[in-house]
Amino acid sequence: MDTRQLKTLSAIATHGTFAMAADVVGLTPSAVSQQIHALEQELGVKLFDRTSRPPKLTAPGSQVLELARQILLLEDDTKTALRGDQMAGTLMIGSVRSSALNLLPTALVHMRERYPRLKTSLRISLSSTLIADVASGRLDAAVVAEHMGMPNALRWSPFLREPLWLIAPEGTEDRDILRLLNTRPYVRFKSAVPLANLIDTELSRLGVVTQDVAEIDTVSSIVTCVRQGLGISVVPHVALAGPEDAGLIRLPFGTPQATRQIGIVERTSSPRAEIISRLHEVLAELSGEHGLPRVGPEGAGRDG
Numbered sequence: 001m002d003t004r005q006l007k008t009l010s011a012i013a014t015h016g017t018f019a020m021a022a023d024v025v026g027l028t029p030s031a032v033s034q035q036i037h038a039l040e041q042e043l044g045v046k047l048f049d050r051t052s053r054p055p056k057l058t059a060p061g062s063q064v065l066e067l068a069r070q071i072l073l074l075e076d077d078t079k080t081a082l083r084g085d086q087m088a089g090t091l092m093i094g095s096v097r098s099s100a101l102n103l104l105p106t107a108l109v110h111m112r113e114r115y116p117r118l119k120t121s122l123r124i125s126l127s128s129t130l131i132a133d134v135a136s137g138r139l140d141a142a143v144v145a146e147h148m149g150m151p152n153a154l155r156w157s158p159f160l161r162e163p164l165w166l167i168a169p170e171g172t173e174d175r176d177i178l179r180l181l182n183t184r185p186y187v188r189f190k191s192a193v194p195l196a197n198l199i200d201t202e203l204s205r206l207g208v209v210t211q212d213v214a215e216i217d218t219v220s221s222i223v224t225c226v227r228q229g230l231g232i233s234v235v236p237h238v239a240l241a242g243p244e245d246a247g248l249i250r251l252p253f254g255t256p257q258a259t260r261q262i263g264i265v266e267r268t269s270s271p272r273a274e275i276i277s278r279l280h281e282v283l284a285e286l287s288g289e290h291g292l293p294r295v296g297p298e299g300a301g302r303d304g
Contacts, residue, residue: 003075005039006068008032009047013065017054039064070138090119091275094130094142096193097218102238103160104143107282111275118275127193134265141266141276143283145194150265158263159283162237162290164199164254169229170247177251181208185231187222190215195260199234202254223248236260237290261292 004025011021012032022029040047047061057065073090091111095104108120123130123139130142135151150156166177174180181203188210189196203210213231216222219239226233227248234253264283266276277294284291 001039001042003072005035006072008035009039009065009068010072012036012048012055013057066138089117089272090121091272091279092121092123092138092140093279094123094125094133094139096127096130096142096144097124102241103283103286107279107286110282110286111279114278115275131265134267137267140270140272141264141279143262144265146261146263147194147265153268154265155268156263156265157280157294158261158292159280159294160238160262160287160290161259161292162262162287163252164202164234164236164258164260165240165250166232166234166253167223167226167240168232168249168251169226170249172232172249175249175251177253178206178208180232180251181206181210184211185213186210187214187216187225187231187233188212189217189219189222189233189235191217195219195236198258198260199253202258203234206254238287263292 008021008025008027011024012018015021015024018032018036019029022032025032027035036047043060043064045060045064046058047064048055049058073092093104093108104122108122111118111120123133125133127142127144127147130139130144131147131150131154133139134142135154144156146158147156166180168174168180168184172180189199211231214225216225219235222233223235223239223245225231227245240248240250264276264280266273270276280294284293
């Protein structure tokens with residue numbers, strides 16, 4: 001097994017057919033077939049189901065593909081490290097599916113402009129999955145909210161502390177938070193993420209009994225529902241960045257106003273620490289007045 005075979009396998013999975021992969025790796029289709037056959041012989045498994053058109057990865061093939069991509073990234077990072085170029089190679093970054101995702105693509109574009117030799121690969125998933133993938137090395141880092149039970153081998157560094165707002169449709173005249181929450185139709189954020197738990201905990205502390213009209217698992221959809229007049233809700237500050245949200249009524253949620261933090265989780269001994277540190281700086285800059293500076297390893301935040 002060599003990296004040429006692994007690159008060919010990855011190209012097939014990415015481009016869909018042996019013929020298209022052949023163009024990418026600079027081989028003939030027959031040479032691609034020979035490489036895959038040799039790899040199958042060496043590993044003792046069938047990587048592709050050739051009865052389908054185009055051939056599809058088998059279950060063992062998918063497992064080999066994941067390992068192949070990790071090996072190729074390690075090869076790329078090793079060459080980069082030996083050249084002494086810390087701002088090159090591929091940064092494997094994950095993010096939760098939340099309003100934080102509004103910031104991350106912009107930050108990655110900034111990183112690409114500043115460091116042309118740096119490549120990024122973004123994966124969206126649940127925070128628990130992302131944390132496990134960072135711990136195992138499948139990801140270099142991930143953007144997640146405050147999270148209980150962070151493993152000791154990981155470091156979480158917040159770059160954003162943002163307030164939570166009760167939002168109401170344009171034209172709402174009542175400014176009494178408790179009266180609004182107890183009497184107006186309420187759009188609930190229903191998701192197995194820390195933000196939803198934070199909001200529900202504060203509602204309980206306030207003694208509120210909401211009049212739920214919807215349960216929605218994405219913050220952006222909640223903002224849309226409120227904008228259209230379905231009801232009121234509670235969302236983080238970063239979810240209200242669009243010009244179309246300027247007319248929404250915003251009232252501080254909680255006493256004192258509740259906040260949530262989002263940060264980057266990485267391994268304490270990460271070989272990509274310098275790149276991750278620069279990404280943290282960019283994210284903090286994009287967070288504006290709510291951005292947080294990165295602290296050293298000895299003081300980096302871990303909620304728990």
